[in-house]
Amino acid sequence: MSPKAVVLLSGGLDSMTTLAVAKAEGFLPCAITFRYGQRHGVEIQAAERVARAMGVAEHLVLDIDLRRIGGSALTADIDVPKDRDRDEMDAGIPVTYVPARNTIFLSYALAWAEVLDALDIFIGVNAVDYSGYPDCRPEYIAAWERMANLATKATTEGGRRLRVHTPLIDLTKADIIRRGLELGVDYGLTSTCYDPTPDGEACGRCDACLLRLKGFEEAGVADPIAYRST
Amino acid sequence: MSPKAVVLLSGGLDSMTTLAVAKAEGFLPCAITFRYGQRHGVEIQAAERVARAMGVAEHLVLDIDLRRIGGSALTADIDVPKDRDRDEMDAGIPVTYVPARNTIFLSYALAWAEVLDALDIFIGVNAVDYSGYPDCRPEYIAAWERMANLATKATTEGGRRLRVHTPLIDLTKADIIRRGLELGVDYGLTSTCYDPTPDGEACGRCDACLLRLKGFEEAGVADPIAYRST
DSSP states (O other), X not given: OOOEEEEEOOSSHHHHHHHHHHHHTTOEEEEEEEEOSOSOTHHHHHHHHHHHHHTOSEEEEEEOOGGGTOOXXXXXXXXXXXXXXXXXXXXXXXXTOOTTHHHHHHHHHHHHHHHHTXXXXXXXXXXXXXXXXXXXXXXXXXXXXXXXXXXXXXXXXSOOOOEEEOTTTTOOHHHXXXXXXXXXXXGGGOOOOSSOOTXXXXXXXXXXXXXXXXXXXXXXXXXXXXBOOO | OOOEEEXXXXXXXXXXXXXXXXXXXXXXXXXXXXXXXXXXXXXXXXHHHHHHHHTOSEEEEEEOOGGGTOOSTTTSSOOOOBSOOHHHHHTSOXXXXXXXXXXXXXXXXXXXXXXXXXXXXXXXXXXXXXXXXXXXXXXXXXXXXXXXXXXXXTTTTSOOOOEEEOTTTTOOHHHHHHHHHHXXXXXXXXXXXXXXXXXXXXXXXXXXXXXXXXXXXXXXXXXXXXXXXX
């Protein structure tokens, strides 16, 4: 029987590709998604579409209201930056950074993995075409994995080893798209925009949209999702 | 002005003592408490009493439903063990273990610390008179602190260092109680029991009660809280 793996699924392009990689590597994927008060709540619907289309074993959608903590343009009343060029994106960690988001998400993934008797967690972090978030870097993931192996009953009393898989971490966005298309991923199901219309149309101007559009352009394929006409 | 510190506050004896230590060390304590679906929900009321009595700067009570994840006698329909002796307690990690609980709690503390511009987190873990939970041990805390320093904008872009304080980690329960009494802690406000009556009377027989009662006995003082008459 295939071993279970917990896959963090946001409904975006990267996490859908990561889910496809987990399946291709022979894991039975159990997807976990967070309704954390993000302004782009339509990504939850995207995550549900993706989970269904990819035939996950289970899909857990957790409500964790990070608006209570705040500190980010994604969860508080702060404008999402638009039309930034690459130099602006590289100049620092932007206001869309959510304090400790991946640390919070991964901690739930760790708890669920233990209950599922799974020893593998997949996360679609990327440290190439990204917004400079510290919790997407390889050194962060390595330190998190080391901590996690000291944290649970399964890995201490049980003596087993938990692994965090980051199949996209050193790929460009174009490489990610090519890899996903090879695996048959339908990117029309995904949602990437930080500031979509209520019916899910992407703005085409936030960092996330700009990185996505550049990726499709470099991969030489058309992006199948709808963008707001301006 | 005193620097802020985030203090994890359950409403139990250890966390109240930790809060008193944080104050005595000159920090302005901001307490964080989790309503996580624990059967001993009366501890939330204890945390509120303690926070008020200790004059914290802020008290954040977060709802995070760990029953969705399960796997513990504290959040699922599994009996809490009673009347265990020390050998039984030392024989392994008990069913009251909650998968990745401290990892989840600390991840929220990290997010809140960043928003508060705090660089200090206090947690009342103890690795002497405890139930053998892996996420209470010093090696776990050290690995968590290392991970946290790679996780946030404050500690990477900002170049500052976050510290996790564990003032109780190598104290016996009797030492913890003596330290708290020196600092003027009123343990009558706390709640420790895993399986209290709805009006908050302690069972006196779960591991948490037994460790507490032994601590008061060894410290040579009476425990001021009410125990269920059997």
